[in-house]
Amino acid sequence: MKTNKFISVILIFLLLFSLTLVSCSSKKSGSSFSPPSNGAGRIAEESTADETESTEKHPDNGKVICVDPGHGFRDAGSGAEGHELGPDTNEADVNLDVAKLLRDELVRLGYKVIMTHEGEITPEISKYVSDESYQTYYFDPEERVDFINSKNPDYSISLHCNMYDDPIVRGTKLYVFDQSIYTETPSENVKASMSIAESLKHVFPDAKEPTIDTQSLALVRDIACSGVLIEMGFISSPEDAADLINPEWQKKFAQGVAQGIDDYFFPSGSDASATAGPADEPQN
Numbered sequence: 231m232k233t234n235k236f237i238s239v240i241l242i243f244l245l246l247f248s249l250t251l252v253s254c255s256s257k258k259s260g261s262s263f264s265p266p267s268n269g270a271g272r273i274a275e276e277s278t279a280d281e282t283e284s285t286e287k288h289p290d291n292g293k294v295i296c297v298d299p300g301h302g303f304r305d306a307g308s309g310a311e312g313h314e315l316g317p318d319t320n321e322a323d324v325n326l327d328v329a330k331l332l333r334d335e336l337v338r339l340g341y342k343v344i345m346t347h348e349g350e351i352t353p354e355i356s357k358y359v360s361d362e363s364y365q366t367y368y369f370d371p372e373e374r375v376d377f378i379n380s381k382n383p384d385y386s387i388s389l390h391c392n393m394y395d396d397p398i399v400r401g402t403k404l405y406v407f408d409q410s411i412y413t414e415t416p417s418e419n420v421k422a423s424m425s426i427a428e429s430l431k432h433v434f435p436d437a438k439e440p441t442i443d444t445q446s447l448a449l450v451r452d453i454a455c456s457g458v459l460i461e462m463g464f465i466s467s468p469e470d471a472a473d474l475i476n477p478e479w480q481k482k483f484a485q486g487v488a489q490g491i492d493d494y495f496f497p498s499g500s501d502a503s504a505t506a507g508p509a510d511e512p513q514n
């Protein structure tokens with residue numbers, strides 16, 4: 231009997247020991263998904279440091295923005311024929327460069343950003359591009375509208391460069407499709423574009439003030455959400471053309487647009503703005 235009792239004690243001990251091992255190993259695998267805040271431990275540092283950092287840097291504010299770089303593919307846009315922007319640069323290049331900078335700024339502020347394209351026809355985009363336009367031309371405005379509407383964003387921005395006969399004409403123009411622009415009580419759609427224009431004024435205090443107009447353009451007329459089409463500057467103006475291809479100007483422009491959007495969605499004082507708004511951004 232004594233031997234039986236001894237064996238029972240040993241068995242219970244072994245059982246408890248193995249249970250402790252299981253519990254420790256499951257805790258360990260859990261800890262590699264949520265590392266300690268001091269970053270100790272090689273596994274935690276290797277597997278999750280980047281993820282943690284990006285989450286802290288880019289708080290999710292719950293808003294989705296579509297950014298549409300105008301033209302692209304076989305459509306160079308304005309300025310290709312006369313090489314106003316230089317022999318290897320056209321409107322589509324500038325639109326895409328600024329769009330990528332705008333995307334980065336918005337992501338930094340906590341927005342989810344969907345680009346209509348990044349210069350390539352991806353399998354997803356090809357669903358919207360009809361065979362004929364894909365073979366011969368481009369991702370046309372109505373196809374872009376279908377793509378944007380399928381994403382159900384909170385706001386849409388199309389980026390373009392302007393062109394005019396007279397080289398003296400310059401400046402940024404924002405286009406909405408909204409008659410309330412002429413009234414005392416502008417719609418939310420118009421208010422958003424006003425916020426962008428206001429922010430650009432602060433970023434470029436010496437430039438001609440951005441103007442807002444209503445125009446029947448597919449990218450603002452047929453989208454289901456609010457949105458704006460921005461003609462960033464005139465390729466036909468030597469001064470604007472120099473700005474448009476200047477990476478520093480492009481970055482400031484992108485920051486101005488992103489800040490204007492953020493000022494609209496999260497006016498200063500609101501919670502999301504307090505956590506998302508960086509200190510070095512232009513202030514209204």
Ligand SMILES: [Zn+2]
Nearest residue numbers: 300307390391
């Ligand atoms: Zn254009």
